[in-house]
Amino acid sequence: MLLERIVSACLRGLCRLFTGAQPRWLCDPRSLAPRVYFANHCSHLDTVVVWSTLPETLRERTRPVAARDYWGHGTVRRFIAERVFDALLIDRKAAEGAEQVEQHRQQTLDAMTAVLDSERSLILYPEGTRGSGSAVQPFRAGLYHLARARPGVPLVPVYLGNLARILPKGAALPVPMQGQVVFGPELRIAIGEDKHMFLERCRQAVLELAGGRA
Amino acid sequence: MSLFADRELAWMIGGILVFLSIASLIAWVLKGRARTESAQATVANLVARIRAWWAMVFVFGIAIATGGYGSLVMFAIVSFLAMREFMTLLPTRRADHRAMVWTFFLFLPAQYLFVAIGWYGMFALLIPVYAYLLLPSVQVLAGDTEDFLARTSRLQWVLMICVFCVSHAPALQMLDIPGYEGQGAKLLLFLVVVTQISDVLQYTVGKLFGKRKAVPTVSPNKTVEGYLGGGGLAVLIGTALWWATPFAPWQAALLSLVIVLAGIAGGLVMSAVKRDRQVKDFGALIPGHGGVLDRIDSLCFSAPLFFHLTRFFFT
Numbered sequence: 302m303l304l305e306r307i308v309s310a311c312l313r314g315l316c317r318l319f320t321g322a323q324p325r326w327l328c329d330p331r332s333l334a335p336r337v338y339f340a341n342h343c344s345h346l347d348t349v350v351v352w353s354t355l356p357e358t359l360r361e362r363t364r365p366v367a368a369r370d371y372w373g374h375g376t377v378r379r380f381i382a383e384r385v386f387d388a389l390l391i392d393r394k395a396a397e398g399a400e401q402v403e404q405h406r407q408q409t410l411d412a413m414t415a416v417l418d419s420e421r422s423l424i425l426y427p428e429g430t431r432g433s434g435s436a437v438q439p440f441r442a443g444l445y446h447l448a449r450a451r452p453g454v455p456l457v458p459v460y461l462g463n464l465a466r467i468l469p470k471g472a473a474l475p476v477p478m479q480g481q482v483v484f485g486p487e488l489r490i491a492i493g494e495d496k497h498m499f500l501e502r503c504r505q506a507v508l509e510l511a512g513g514r515a
Numbered sequence: 516m517s518l519f520a521d522r523e524l525a526w527m528i529g530g531i532l533v534f535l536s537i538a539s540l541i542a543w544v545l546k547g548r549a550r551t552e553s554a555q556a557t558v559a560n561l562v563a564r565i566r567a568w569w570a571m572v573f574v575f576g577i578a579i580a581t582g583g584y585g586s587l588v589m590f591a592i593v594s595f596l597a598m599r600e601f602m603t604l605l606p607t608r609r610a611d612h613r614a615m616v617w618t619f620f621l622f623l624p625a626q627y628l629f630v631a632i633g634w635y636g637m638f639a640l641l642i643p644v645y646a647y648l649l650l651p652s653v654q655v656l657a658g659d660t661e662d663f664l665a666r667t668s669r670l671q672w673v674l675m676i677c678v679f680c681v682s683h684a685p686a687l688q689m690l691d692i693p694g695y696e697g698q699g700a701k702l703l704l705f706l707v708v709v710t711q712i713s714d715v716l717q718y719t720v721g722k723l724f725g726k727r728k729a730v731p732t733v734s735p736n737k738t739v740e741g742y743l744g745g746g747g748l749a750v751l752i753g754t755a756l757w758w759a760t761p762f763a764p765w766q767a768a769l770l771s772l773v774i775v776l777a778g779i780a781g782g783l784v785m786s787a788v789k790r791d792r793q794v795k796d797f798g799a800l801i802p803g804h805g806g807v808l809d810r811i812d813s814l815c816f817s818a819p820l821f822f823h824l825t826r827f828f829f830t
Contacts, residue, residue: 321599321798469609476615477595479603479798 305384312385313353320346320467320480324354327486327510328457333358335417336487338457339444341437341507342426343465345371346475351424351459352386354482364416365424368393389416389423393430409443414450423447424459427503431470437508440500448490448499455487458503460510483510523759524579527704531572538565557722563803571801571810575707579700583688584631586703590685591627596807598623598677600797605669610659614650614667618674622646626682633689642679647671676815677808683818690822692829695761702825705760706774709753710817713775714782717745734786746775761829770824774817781816785809 316322324330340351348365355363369390372382382388391409416423425447427440448456462481468474485506490499542562549555578589602615622642629638651667684706688699695702721741729737753771757764785808789797798806 321800463603466607466612469612472612472616474616474620476602476612477599477619479600 308381309385312349312381316346316349316353319475319477320350320464321478322350322354322480322482324482324484326484328455328484330356330359330484333362334455335362335420336422336455336457337417337444337447338363338422338424338459338484339427339503339507340424340459340461342428342431343461344431344468344470346464346468346480347426347431347461348386348388348424350461350464350480350482359422362420363422363424364389366391366413366426389413406443406446410446410450413447417451417454427500432465437504440504442496442500444503445490445496445499452490452492455489456503457487458485458506458510459483460485460507462511485510521698521701523698524701524704527701527708527756527759528576528579531708535565535568535572538568560803565803567801567803579704583685583699586688586700587627587631587685590681591623593807593811594623594627594678594681595619596800597681597797597811598673600800600806600808601673601677604792604794604797605673607669608659608661608666610657611654611666611670613657614653614670617650617653618646618670618678622674623678626678627685630682630686630689635689638682638686638689642674646674650674680815680819681811683822684814687818687822687825690826690830692761692825695829698761701759702761705753705756706818706821707814708756709749709771709774710778710814712752713746713749713778714813715745716748717741717779720744720748730783733783733790737783742779746779749775766828770821773824774821777817777820778813781813784816785812 338351340347348367352360352363352365365386365388367382367386367388367390369392372378372388373390382390389412391412392405413423413425425444427444428438429441429443430438432438444456448454460481460483462483463478464480467476467478467480488503488506494502542558542565545558546562549558574589575586578586598619607615626638626641629641650670654663654667654670684703687702687706690699690702692702717737718741721736721738721744724740724744725738727739728735729739729742750768750771753774754764754768757767760767762770785797789795796805797808800806801810804810
C-alpha cells in the first residue's frame with residue numbers, strides 16, 4: 302500500500318511539473334455517481350493526466366481503460382497500471398473470425414459494465430489509438446455499445462490539449478509545456494439514437510471543449 | 516551571506532516588507548472607496564497583485580536567506596517555469612521534440628551548474644556557442660526542413676531569454692568584487708528591487724497620471740508619464756540603496772538607470788512576443804500578474820546588462 306501511495310504521489314507531482322495541468326470543470330466535480338469519461342487520445346500521458354487531475358474522491362473510484370498490449374508489459378508499467386491506476390486492461394487485438402470478434406466485443410463490454418455496476422467510473426478513449434494530436438479521429442463503436450448497455454450512466458467528454466506536443470508518439474522523454482484538461486458537461490444517449498449520429502455527437506462534444514484550439 | 520550575519524541585507528529586506536505593508540494598507544483603503552464597477556475591478560486586481568507580491572517576496576526571501584545555493588535553485592526553477600510557458604506558445608513541429616528535451620534537461624541544468632561551481636567561461640559560452648550549434652544539429656537530424664530557420668531561431672531565442680539571461684541574476688553572487696567578498700546576495704537583491712520597483716512604479720504612476728500612450732501598437736497601457744515618473748522614481752530608489760552595494764551614489768544612479776531602461780525594453784519586447792502569438796499573458800501561475808514570464812520580462816533584460824557592467828567596472 303505504501304509503495305502504491307508513493308508512486309501515485311510521484312506520478313501526480315511529475316504530471317504537474319511537466320504538463321502544469323489544471324482541470325477546468327464544466328460538470329460537477331463532486332458528483333460521486335459512476336460516469337464514463339471519454340477523451341481524445343494523443344499521448345501516453347493522457348491517462349496519467351486525466352487520472353491525476355481528478356479530485357481524490359473521484360480518482361479512487363475511477364478506473365482507466367487501458368490497452369493490455371502496452372500497459373500489461375514490463376514490471377514498472379504493469380505495476381502502475383494495475384496497482385496505481387487500477388486500470389481495466391483490455392485486449393485491443395480482436396481475435397480472428399466473426400464469431401470470436403463478437404465474443405471479444407461482448408467480453409470487453411461486460412468487463413466495462415461490471416465496473417459501472419460496482420459504482421465506479423471509467424476513463425476511455427473512443428478513438429482507440431493515439432492520433433497525431435492535430436485532429437480527433439472518428440470514434441469507435443465501443444462507446445455506443447457501452448452507452449446502450451447502461452443508458453442511465455452520464456457520459457463526460459474530456460478534452461486533452463497540447464499533450465501530443467509534450468510527449469508525442471515515439472518519444473521517450475517529455476518536453477514540459479502547459480497542457481489543457483477540460484471536463485465537459487454530462488451527456489447521455491437518447492432513446493433509439495443512431496449509432497453514427499451518437500458517436501459523431503460525442504466527438505463534437507470533445508471538439509467543442511477545445512475552444513477553437515484543436 | 517546569511518540574512519542574520521549581514522545587517523545591510525536585513526535592512527533591505529525589512530524595507531521591502533515595510534513597503535509592501537504600506538501597499539497593502541493603501542489597497543485596503545481603496546477597496547472601501549471603489550464605487551464604479553471598473554474601479555472595483557482595478558482594485559481587485561491590485562489586491563491580487565499585492566497578495567502575489569507577498570508570496571514572491573516570501574519565496575525570494577527564503578532563497579536569499581539560505582545563501583547562494585538557495586537563490587540559485589530558485590532562479591533555476593524560475594527558468595524552468597518561464598521556459599515551460601514560452602515553449603507552450605511556440606509553433607513547434609514533431610522534429611523539434613528532441614532539441615526541446617535537450618534545452619530542458621541538458622542546457623538548463625548545465626547552465627546553473629556552471630553558475631554554482633563559478634566556472635565563468637562555460638557560464639558565458641554554453642548557450643551562445645555550444646547550444647547555438649548543437650540544437651540546430653539535433654533538429655536537422657530529425658530530417659524535417661520545413662520552416663527550419665524559424666524553428667531553430669525560436670528555440671535559440673527561448674533558451675537565451677529564459678535560461679541564459681535569467682541565470683545572470685544569481686550569477687551576480689560569483690563576482691569577486693574587492694572589499695565586497697561574500698556579499699553578492701545584496702547585489703542580487705539590488706538588481707531585483709530596482710527592476711521590480713520600476714515595473715510597479717511605472718504601473719502606479721501610469722494608472723494615476725498616465726495620459727499620452729507611449730507605444731500604442733505594442734502595449735496600450737504604457738504611458739509616457741508612467742515611464743518617466745515610475746522609471747525616474749526607481750532610479751532614485753536605486754541611488755538611495757547605494758550603501759548596500761559596492762557602488763558610489765553616482766555609480767548606483769547610473770546602474771539603476773541602465774536597469775530601468777533595460778527593464779522597459781524587456782517589457783516591450785516580451786509584449787511584442789505576446790501580441791505576435793496572440794495571447795494576453797504567458798500563463799496564469801501568479802494571480803493578478805499572469806505567468807512567471809510576465810513577471811520577469813524586465814529582469815531578463817536587466818540582469819545580463821547589470822552583471823556585465825558590474826563585472827567590467829568593479830572586478
